[in-house]
Amino acid sequence: xxxxxxxxxxxxxxxxxxxxxxxxxxxxxxxxxxxxxxxxxxxxxxxxxxxxxxxxxxxxxxxxxxxxxxxxxxxxxxxxxxxxxxxxxxxxxxxxxxxxxxxxxxxxxxxxxxxxxxxxxxxxxxxxxxxxxxxxxxxxxxxxxxxxxxxxxxxxxxxxxxxxxxxxxxxxxxxxxxxxxxxxxxxxxxxxxxxxxxxxxxxxxxxxxxxxxxxxxxxxxxxxxxxxxxxxxxxxxxxxxxxxxxxxxxxxxxxxxxxxxxxxxxxxxxxxxxxxxxxxxxxxxxxxxxxxxxxxxxxxxxxxxxxxxxxxxxxxxxxxxxxxxxxxxxxxxxxxxxxxxxxxxxxxxxxxxxxxxxxxxxxxxxxxxxxxxxxx
Amino acid sequence: xxxxxxxxxxxxxxxxxxxxxxxxxxxxxxxxxxxxxxxxxxxxxxxxxxxxxxxxxxxxxxxxxxxxxxxxxxxxxxxxxxxxxxxxxxxxxxxxxxxxxxxxxxxxxxxxxxxxxxxxxxxxxxxxxxxxxxxxxxxxxxxxxxxxxxxxxxxxxxxxxxxxxxxxxxxxxxxxxxxxxxxxxxxxxxxxxxxxxxxxxxxxxxxxxxxxxxxxxxxxxxxxxxxxxxxxxxxxxxxxxxxxxxxxxxxxxxxxxxxxxxxxxxxxxxxxxxxxxxxxxxxxxxxxxxxxxx
Numbered sequence: 001x002x003x004x005x006x007x008x009x010x011x012x013x014x015x016x017x018x019x020x021x022x023x024x025x026x027x028x029x030x031x032x033x034x035x036x037x038x039x040x041x042x043x044x045x046x047x048x049x050x051x052x053x054x055x056x057x058x059x060x061x062x063x064x065x066x067x068x069x070x071x072x073x074x075x076x077x078x079x080x081x082x083x084x085x086x087x088x089x090x091x092x093x094x095x096x097x098x099x100x101x102x103x104x105x106x107x108x109x110x111x112x113x114x115x116x117x118x119x120x121x122x123x124x125x126x127x128x129x130x131x132x133x134x135x136x137x138x139x140x141x142x143x144x145x146x147x148x149x150x151x152x153x154x155x156x157x158x159x160x161x162x163x164x165x166x167x168x169x170x171x172x173x174x175x176x177x178x179x180x181x182x183x184x185x186x187x188x189x190x191x192x193x194x195x196x197x198x199x200x201x202x203x204x205x206x207x208x209x210x211x212x213x214x215x216x217x218x219x220x221x222x223x224x225x226x227x228x229x230x231x232x233x234x235x236x237x238x239x240x241x242x243x244x245x246x247x248x249x250x251x252x253x254x255x256x257x258x259x260x261x262x263x264x265x266x267x268x269x270x271x272x273x274x275x276x277x278x279x280x281x282x283x284x285x286x287x288x289x290x291x292x293x294x295x296x297x298x299x300x301x302x303x304x305x306x307x308x309x310x311x312x313x314x315x316x317x318x319x320x321x322x323x324x325x326x327x328x329x330x331x332x333x334x335x336x337x338x339x340x341x342x343x344x345x346x347x348x349x350x351x352x353x354x355x356x357x358x359x360x361x362x363x364x365x366x367x368x369x370x371x372x373x374x375x376x
Numbered sequence: 377x378x379x380x381x382x383x384x385x386x387x388x389x390x391x392x393x394x395x396x397x398x399x400x401x402x403x404x405x406x407x408x409x410x411x412x413x414x415x416x417x418x419x420x421x422x423x424x425x426x427x428x429x430x431x432x433x434x435x436x437x438x439x440x441x442x443x444x445x446x447x448x449x450x451x452x453x454x455x456x457x458x459x460x461x462x463x464x465x466x467x468x469x470x471x472x473x474x475x476x477x478x479x480x481x482x483x484x485x486x487x488x489x490x491x492x493x494x495x496x497x498x499x500x501x502x503x504x505x506x507x508x509x510x511x512x513x514x515x516x517x518x519x520x521x522x523x524x525x526x527x528x529x530x531x532x533x534x535x536x537x538x539x540x541x542x543x544x545x546x547x548x549x550x551x552x553x554x555x556x557x558x559x560x561x562x563x564x565x566x567x568x569x570x571x572x573x574x575x576x577x578x579x580x581x582x583x584x585x586x587x588x589x590x591x592x593x594x595x596x597x598x599x600x601x602x603x604x605x606x607x608x609x610x611x612x613x614x615x616x617x618x619x620x621x622x623x624x625x626x627x628x629x630x631x632x633x634x635x636x637x638x639x640x641x642x643x644x645x646x647x648x649x650x651x652x653x654x655x656x657x658x659x660x661x662x663x664x665x666x667x668x669x670x
Contacts (some may be wrong), residue, residue, distance in 0.1 A: 087577075096566075
């Protein structure tokens with residue numbers, strides 16, 4: 001088990017990691033999720049032992065590892081860049097950690113071939129890294145980490161430099177590749193979708209602080225605070241400052257009745273809140289014929305007027321970026337199914353289902369969560 | 377259907393003219409001289425390849441060529457490893473970087489004949505700091521009389537003047553290696569030697585090819601510094617091809633043989649450079665396509 005106890009580092013006046021405590025268990029996949037410069041890499045370097053914390057402790061199986069050199073810590077690391085020895089063949093690259101460890105030839109050969117098989121590199125063992133595609137180069141780096149059979153495997157945005165197809169392919173295989181080793185797997189990523197696709201646990205980082213740690217879906221659905229919700233939302237979370245008066249949420253752009261069936265909502269004191277809603281829970285002004293069929297459901301929907309800024313069409317989905325009427329500085333984005341080609345500056349009305357909103361208090365703490373249903 | 381637009385030629389014409397006047401026409405003049413004999417009065421006689429044969433068979437040419445090859449070999453053997461070593465020892469960040477870079481660049485900024493003059497004075501036995509001190513310390517040093525001393529002086533001077541070029545090239549290669557490589561090596565538990573052999577050296581290979589080519593060509597064409605320091609002496613001990621060539625063309629006014637010799641000289645440099653380049657990039661050619669390694 002890897003434990004971080006109140007770990008902090010600072011460089012000059014800059015706090016890099018602030019009071020992070022974390023427990024990672026063998027055989028688990030843990031995603032460090034955060035924007036660039038949020039401290040993911042520093043945290044990994046601390047875990048690896050490439051850096052020592054200024055305060056706090058890093059413990060491995062209960063032992064404080066301060067002062068133990070990196071090469072004795074049983075760690076493997078894979079980077080965003082494809083790091084392989086340029087003048088060695090793929091075989092020699094994979095074998096290199098085993099040679100340093102001083103294993104006998106037969107064992108090395110067997111382990112290299114096993115790893116190569118698992119990462120589908122068997123046909124390329126005699127080639128140099130430069131002759132391989134980016135995906136194969138990164139597979140080689142992964143194989144090097146795998147053969148080492150390290151107890152702690154750190155993957156620092158390993159798929160970031162790969163093209164879309166290869167990224168998806170390798171992401172699907174990754175958890176399986178390391179599953180059998182029983183290692184603690186730590187995976188740094190900037191993409192919320194990656195944390196959900198990989199499964200396992202997610203730790204969200206913001207400016208060197210750990211905001212939440214738990215199973216990915218749990219963190220996604222029940223973020224403890226606004227910051228975590230923001231980190232774990234792509235496209236970005238839509239937010240609006242509102243004031244609550246009784247059962248109503250109000251601001252210049254919006255008047256909305258709180259869902260009556262939500263027990264938490266009834267207990268909230270009046271005051272200022274941040275309303276947040278996921279882009280795919282925003283509905284575009286519904287055509288009349290459809291409205292008739294769903295009248296019952298739609299009645300409670302709050303309406304918000306906006307102007308289209310730009311639409312991005314991916315094919316299966318359309319991202320509509322809008323500015324809200326009555327709150328001109330507020331940009332929102334709606335994620336709609338199918339192709340919706342809306343001209344810029346055209347007025348639209350967005351519908352918000354009160355059952356889907358999050359509310360955060362003035363300290364950013366979550367106080368209202370949408371009920372988790374299977375169909376949302 | 378292809379349609380040719382002849383106007384395009386006008387766009388390359390300025391370059392063609394420039395290259396013609398700066399390179400092709402002078403070269404052709406030399407070729408012209410090399411196949412003719414003249415007895416003054418602007419009278420020329422066709423002699424074919426006579427001068428080439430004479431130059432290639434002359435002992436004077438062989439000796440000068442051997443001196444050049446020896447000099448270049450020694451220069452490469454000293455400057456390349458020394459340049460790599462200094463580049464490895466240089467700091468990678470902080471104020472030390474700019475200090476080192478400026479210090480390294482200084483010798484490169486000095487005109488060649490000034491370098492020659494500096495060392496000519498520096499090494500003089502009567503008034504030079506180096507020469508005088510060595511003599512006072514009891515060394516039998518005199519570059520104007522002793523062949524070995526003259527060679528040592530020239531080599532030390534060239535190393536002083538040009539090693540920094542190798543250093544700067546190697547340093548640029550070293551700093552372009554991502555930090556992640558060193559981290560990965562640390563995690564692997566690789567030794568300092570392994571880091572050099574398997575990360576730094578392969579990553580520096582491309583700049584090393586350039587360094588070797590530049591240093592070979594420059595040292596093989598060396599003229600100014602030995603001309604100033606030793607004047608080709610003592611005897612003919614430091615008469616390199618370039619010095620010999622100038623003596624032949626201007627001193628003796630043997631235009632034909634001198635022209636033939638300069639063409640041979642040029643072809644030798646071209647040939648050796650090509651061999652160096654081919655050998656040093658061989659590994660690249662073997663592993664042809666995916667060069668875009670980070």
